[in-house]
Amino acid sequence: MTAELFERDLRDRVFRPSSAPERIGAEVELLVLDAATRAPVSICAPGCVSSLPLLRRFAAQQGWREAISYGCFLPHWGGVSWEPGGQIEYSAPPCTSVTASLASLRGVVLPLRVWMADHGLELLSVGTDPTNHLASTSLQLSAHRYVRMDEYLGAIGPAGPRMMRQTASLQVNLDWGTEPDLRWRTLNALAPYLTAIFANSPIYAGEPTGHQSFRAHTWRELDPLRTGLLGVEVDIIGEYLRFALNAPAILVDTADAFPFCALLEEASLEDWHTHLTTLFPEVRPKGYAEVRSLDAVPPEWYAAPLALLAGITFHRRSLLDAADLLGAPDAALLVRAGQFGVRDLTIQQVACDLWEIALRGCAALGEEFIAAPDLERARAFRDTYTRRGRSPADDQIPTLSGCQVS
Secondary structure, X not given: OXXXXXXXXXXXXXXXXXXXXXXXXXXXXEEEEEOOOOOEOOOOOOOOOOHHHHHHHHHHHHOOEEEEXXXXXXXXXXXXXXXXXXXXXXXXXXXXXXXXXXXXXXXXXXXXXXXXXXXXXXXXXXXXXXOOOHHHOOOXXXXXXXXXXXXXXXXXXXXXXXXXXXXOEEEEEEOOOOOHXXXXXXXXXXXXXXXXXXXXXXXXXXXXXXXXXHHHHHHHOOOOOOEEOOOOOOOHHHHHHHHHHHOEOOOOOOOOOOEHHHHOOOOOHHHHHHHHOXXXXXXXXXXOEEEOOOEOOOHHHOHHHHHHHHHHHOOHHHHHHHHHHHOOOOHHHHHHHHHHHHHEHHHHHHHHHHHHHHHHHHHHHOOOOOOHHHHHHHHHHHHHOHHHOOOHHHHOOHHHOOOOEO
């Protein structure tokens, strides 16, 4: 194989434009704790309360079909699965409207939370486990992928295992449309503001961390060769190709994790596709844009991130306005956003402007795309948090609310 073949794969498969109706999807992760002890809960452990048996009973009541071990796939195509630390993830199907996507999220997450609570488990919608230290957790999935990633990232430091076992996010997936270049650059530039607006992890292991999003801070310490912001170069295919080739190939069966570019002669297209799944930039191209900058937020606020991203991305005038406002992606701003959130007055001002752009975009897209109650819920989030220099993180440390950084 050659770099040219991998470049063609990125162009034809990963960044491919489309004129089909645009879709939005979401993946929400939920931390699973024992409601009484606040200890982490195993997926399946003999003699202990575990999430798998409870989820199987819930799935049977709902008429879900269990398609694979440790995974229940739903009749309407979305899927419930586990993350390596035992977090439960719901992946909603791609929808052609925000309102349809929200109906899918609410229709699964809300009853599942009630069911688990009735059986002694709490499903937490925060970015990082606020109670437990890394030492009290273990890797819950034994697939080669997760074991190898845990070993490789753990050799760098605790951030990798913490990310795998103790964090939860809300990822939003957006089609490229006909202008993947414009959307790619704008979404990367938007990433710090998404981190700030939806920061929701100020506490870890029972202590304030000094970061509005400790989850974002964890990602900054994980592995700079496979994380961070892109979208700064004109040639987006070449930029991502270099990023991918320089990242260590951690799933290739060699004693050391060499950069993928060192393995070109023996690597197959399957190896390449597997390698791409081990890259975690803030915006990950997968045939669509997977936006990864958001902490998990409570279900009552799901409308906010979907409206903000869809209103900017799917309405071209709004996309152009946001691109002009944001300029080039700024890696230093991403660090500041994770620490201070919208307490940073400069970040807050731009965040408020982004909300105005997004809400105008949503209104232009019409009620078939986002129903009035969902749009109003997004506005309520903006008014409750961003306009007041707050994020959901401030609900966890109320005594620190209102402290702003110039």
